Amino acid sequence: MLFGALTVLVGAVAGVQVAARVDDRLAVLAVARPVKAGQVIAAADVTTALVSVDAGVATMPASSRSSVIGRIAAMPLAKGMLLGPAQVGPPQWPAAGEALAAVAVKPGRAPDGLAPGMRVTVLIVPQIQPGTAVDTxxxxxxxxxxxxxSVHQTADQNGGLLVTVLTNTEAAQRIAAASGEAALVQHGADG
Incomplete structure (x- = not known):
C-alpha cells in the first residue's frame, strides 16, 4: 500500500514538472510604450510577451527584436499591443481617404475624460454677430x-483643449476651413 501511494505521488510530481515544461506560448514582440506613426522605434519601445495566439494573428517572434529597432512605425502603436509585420515600415497612416484635423475646444465644450480612441462628433457652429441672429x-x-x-491642454490660461481627430479627408477639410465655436460630443457604446 505504501508502495502504491509513493508511486502515485511520484507520478503526480512528474506530471506537474512535464506540464510546466510543455508550454504552448510563444515569445513575441509587444509595444512597451506608445509610438507615433512615422516615429523611429527605439529599444525602450519594444518588449517581449509570452502569448498563445491563433495562427491567423500576425505577430513577430522575440528573436526579431534587433530587426525592429531603428525602423519606422507604420501606424500609431499603443502600449501592450502585439507587433506584427504590417506595423513596421513606411508610414501607412492615416490610410487612404483619411486625414487628421486639429480642433480647438473651449472649456466645457468637450466631454470629461476625453482620450485617444474615443469616437466623437465634431460640431463647429458659425460665429454670430453680437445683437443679431445672423452669422458673419x-x-x-x-x-x-x-x-x-490626441488631446493637449492649450498654452493659454483658459483651460481649452487642442484635440487632433482622425476622420475622412472631406470632413477634415471642412473642419480645417470652418470658423466658429467647436464642440465635441462623445458617442455611446453603439455608435
Whole structure:
C-alpha cells in the first residue's frame, strides 16, 4: 500500500514538472510604450510577451527584436499591443481617404475624460454677430464623425483643449476651413 501511494505521488510530481515544461506560448514582440506613426522605434519601445495566439494573428517572434529597432512605425502603436509585420515600415497612416484635423475646444465644450480612441462628433457652429441672429459668413454648422487621436491642454490660461481627430479627408477639410465655436460630443457604446 505504501508502495502504491509513493508511486502515485511520484507520478503526480512528474506530471506537474512535464506540464510546466510543455508550454504552448510563444515569445513575441509587444509595444512597451506608445509610438507615433512615422516615429523611429527605439529599444525602450519594444518588449517581449509570452502569448498563445491563433495562427491567423500576425505577430513577430522575440528573436526579431534587433530587426525592429531603428525602423519606422507604420501606424500609431499603443502600449501592450502585439507587433506584427504590417506595423513596421513606411508610414501607412492615416490610410487612404483619411486625414487628421486639429480642433480647438473651449472649456466645457468637450466631454470629461476625453482620450485617444474615443469616437466623437465634431460640431463647429458659425460665429454670430453680437445683437443679431445672423452669422458673419453665411456658413452652415460643420458636423463630422471622428476618432480622437490626441488631446493637449492649450498654452493659454483658459483651460481649452487642442484635440487632433482622425476622420475622412472631406470632413477634415471642412473642419480645417470652418470658423466658429467647436464642440465635441462623445458617442455611446453603439455608435
Amino acid at each position: 459668413g453665411g456658413a452652415a454648422t460643420v458636423r463630422a464623425e471622428a476618432t480622437v487621436e
